[in-house]
Amino acid sequence: MTERNWAGNYSYQASRIARPRTLGELQELVAGSTAIRALGSRHSFNDIADTTGTLAVLDGLDSGLSVDTGDMTVTVSGGIRYGTLAAELQRRGFALHNLASLPHISVAGAVATATHGSGDANGNLATAVAGLELVTADGSILTARRGDADFDGMVVGLGALGIVSRVTLDIEPAFDVAQSVFEDLSWEQVLENFDQVTSSAYSVSLFTDWSGPTLGHAWLKNRTDAEPAGAGMDSFFGGVPATQARHPLPGVSGSNCTQQLGMPGPWSDRLAHFRMEFTPSKGDELQSEYLIPREHAVDALRTLRRLSSVVTPLLLIGEIRTIAADTLWLSPNYGRDGIGLHFTWRPDQPAVQPVLRMLEAELAPFAARPHWGKLFDADAAAIAPLYPRFSEFTALADRMDPAGKFRNDFLTRSVFGY
Template sequence: MVTELNWAGNYGYRAPRIVHPASLAELQDLVAGAGKVRALGSRHSFNDIADTSGTLVVLDRLDAGISVDRQNMTVTVSGGTRYGRLAAELQRQGFALHNLASLPHISVAGAVATATHGSGDGNGNLATAVAALELVTADGTVVTVRRGEPDFDGMVVGLGALGIVSRLTLDIEPSFDIAQSVFENLDWDQVLAGFDDVTSAAYSVSLFTDWSGPRVGQAWLKNRTDQTVLPAGAPDFFSGTPAGQARHPLPGVSGSNCTQQLGVPGPWSDRLSHFRMEFTPSKGDELQSEYLIPREHAVDAIRTMRSLSDVVTPLILVGEIRTIAADQLWLSPNYGGAGIGLHFTWRQDEPAVRAVLPLLEAELAPFGARPHWGKLFHAEAAALAPLYPRFADFTALAGRLDPDGKFRNEFLDRTVFGR
């Protein structure tokens, strides 16, 4: 038997059965008849969050059913649809999502369930766009919940613990253009002294660093052409100079598979992600972790990371710093306040990475760091629960919707239910 692997190749799914239902009715029957069941999205999680001892269902054969409601400015789509496909169709019809993650290859339901995000001071994570969701619960019943209804805020970032999300309705807006510029070798002292000015300089800002030395490797600025703050072609940015050709975040990798740079305006659907849908994203042979830090601790947390360079730099390919707006979704790492994301793209040496995570988490603990649910981290439920004011409400909600634990797995037992 060939083991099915995740995207990075570091995790082999142990589920004895993987199925691809072709209709909602087939999905309902599968869930109702399963002893244990989970949904598997684009396999871009780096841990065991999606696995199960029973049946894995993949929604890639369900009709995407992309349906735009122009009056309410929403789009409804199958949970297994990838953001790249959804973005292209929205752009074709003249609409946009508020943001995209760095990869357009990820599934809508999977990204929402783990609070995956893009960047921008005013931009909430991808889950904040959810206006309604449809999920298949443990007995095969289809339940729809809408924004403003009881428990909605607890069900959106659901970690797969509440049911299989079959369809989602997302907020949209009129299409807009983005001009993306890259600056290289920014001065760290200037960046930290003017951090708010750095992150507010564009609609979306990402800083790439290996955490060593006095310079930030790259700053990616995605400017909406209707909201431009930093003029295209600016001679410098916090002592950083404009890149003369397309850049990739990883050193020594061609920028050809990245979205259009050099300040050339184009549709949001081709600029808000870092990578192009038609290319294999990033390198694949890597691991990832990320910690979300309350905005008020941003500069101190970054300084702490720089002090850990001797431990971190030898293990990483690149780090990324992004900003995310606050939300009220119970298990979102940005529940209750705006924050920054400290992202680590590690070399694929899992024993070494796992060995350094406890140190990293201990050093970031004073800042209330919350890990990204879909990436590698060390913390378990006892440490995570105090970080989320509605944590107990979520576990109670899961108990009501899934009393027999059909959707529970080792990941949830370890990180949420504490067993």
């Protein structure tokens, strides 16, 4: 089999790919397999989704989208893409609290790895999960809801507990967002006023290559029902308003990015950076991200600026985002408000890998937790002390999957090998 991930840097080792069309078929597939994992949108940059056995692709399952206006939740198949879900919710007058940069990713995969958007008060996408339906190792169905025992351990489950067949998410009334981009912010002003910068909009993303006295872009996404649109601002911490649509990468057309220039529109067309109808790039890139406690934000940013001579030559772009604390056991924001330090690397993994080791050593004093779905060097022995409930998660996995049907090399290396 020659199936590869989105970036093309990883070839799956599974013996076959199966596409169940019904929940019953998925149950039979899991029950009859000795090794199985779910494969989502393939936007992981490591081997987290792989297995030596069967990869189950769930995009053929009926989305079964169901809105409960009493509980203000939506229930969908785990294989649905966020962009598809967002468009349908908007059509019905509802919204999710946030979206990641890409709307192309699957709900179950993004939740399982604690993928996030940005915003001081916004938890990652997994914090919206109110309920889960899992196909467990024997093919039976387990349902769990927020407040149940071990629920907070199940949500960011890394695929180790079963295959998530359906997800129930919190929703709210639809809202409009106006997105404005400012260019060439002063690093000095950003570092001196970091809290003001990130609290300036519902969602703020900062793009940089870490070199020089200026920071490339600030993308401000303002909810028009609660905050001024920001389009009339003539400066932002030394930055000036962009006069045309921008892409995070220098010199690349902003045509496949969501609407900018302060023009209000539906949350579903603004909270992500990229438009659903376009593939945002050719995939020829690598990604890493480290989540840092909020109190260390400025020191961590200064550290990365100091390392720019090593980082910048391998970098396509970096991004800084903020994420609110949560209670999900393996969420990189468990118990702490934080910032995400994202790196989009040039497609040269042999050169990137030693830089990751260096970065992790430099960021270790800040208790940096790596994003589960991206490239990192740390093993379970290094990661386990960063999570207060790590051993509870491994014990939960041992109970739910005693034969290790859902385990793989990634989980052995990064979770169970400490």
